[in-house]
Amino acid sequence: MTCGGCRKLSHHYETEVAVAISGNWVASGAPHANVMVMGDAADEYLDIRLTNGSAKRVPLHVKGGVTISKLDANTSVVRYRTQVRPGNWPINEDSRLLRACEGGGVVAWGINKSYVTDGMIRIQRIEVRVFINGQKKLAVAALGGGPFPLPSEGSAKFDFRKHQEFETGS
Numbered sequence: 001m002t003c004g005g006c007r008k009l010s011h012h013y014e015t016e017v018a019v020a021i022s023g024n025w026v027a028s029g030a031p032h033a034n035v036m037v038m039g040d041a042a043d044e045y046l047d048i049r050l051t052n053g054s055a056k057r058v059p060l061h062v063k064g065g066v067t068i069s070k071l072d073a074n075t076s077v078v079r080y081r082t083q084v085r086p087g088n089w090p091i092n093e094d095s096r097l098l099r100a101c102e103g104g105g106v107v108a109w110g111i112n113k114s115y116v117t118d119g120m121i122r123i124q125r126i127e128v129r130v131f132i133n134g135q136k137k138l139a140v141a142a143l144g145g146g147p148f149p150l151p152s153e154g155s156a157k158f159d160f161r162k163h164q165e166f167e168t169g170s
Contacts, residue, residue, distance in 0.1 A: 010095045013084040014131045017044065017062060019108050019158070020124035020144070022075045023026035023116040027055050027138050031077040035066040037080070043157060044082050046104040046128070048090070050097050061085055066109040074125060101140050103161035104128060113150040122146035126160050140164045 042059030048053050054158065060082035067079050075115035084091055090098065106126055113119050123144025142162040150156050 003087075006095050008094050008096050010084075010090045010093050010132050011115060012125040012131070012133050013058070013090060014063065014127070015044075015046070015082045015165075016127075016129045016131070017078075017080055017082060017106050018125075018127040019076055019078045019106055021078065021108055021111055021121050022124055022128075023121040023147075024118050026115060026117055029150045030070045031115050032070040032076060033068045033110060035068060037066055037109055038109055038148060040155070040168045042085075043107050044105055046130070047102045047104050048098055049058075051099045052097075053101060054138045056089060058090060059088055063111070068110050076111070077113060080109060091128055094138070098137075098166050099110075099131070100165040101128075101138055102163055103159065104140070105157060105159045108158065111150065111155060113152060116150065119150055120147035121156070122151060123148065125156060126158065130166075136167070138164060 019083060042061050044060040046058045048058055049056055061080045063083045068076050071077050123146055125144055126142045128140045129136055140162050142160040148156060
């Protein structure tokens with residue numbers, strides 16, 4: 001016996017993130033590397049609008065490693081996956097209540113001040129794809145801006161605002 005409504009529950013909630021970055025790079029142009037993210041903080045998030053009009057913030061944790069790949073001589077793309085941890089919202093919630101993404105926060109993991117000559121970078125584009133129970137339900141693409149100063153230590157965090165509705169269907 002199966003439960004018709006059970007398959008609509010959010011058992012797994014993951015994202016794929018890609019942040020395209022340009023800058024006045026030191027040495028041989030745009031960086032490329034594999035990065036290990038240490039710590040357990042939910043540094044990324046999405047702001048989700050529900051069908052009742054209210055909004056909730058989804059805390060996201062990096063899952064696995066981060067890759068920085070060279071797109072061209074002046075642009076690198078930071079790519080990683082995130083997940084909602086068990087027990088956090090919206091795990092075990094009805095996914096049909098999720099109406100739209102209103103924005104979020106991402107991190108340019110592995111890009112630090114020593115990589116650029118002037119301590120600044122430009123965000124070319126932020127892309128976030130949301131997967132619920134393994135199925136793509138949302139794709140958000142926001143244009144960046146800048147220049148943005150890099151912090152003295154650690155990686156830069158960026159907030160973005162972009163309305164995009166969840167895909168409906170099974």
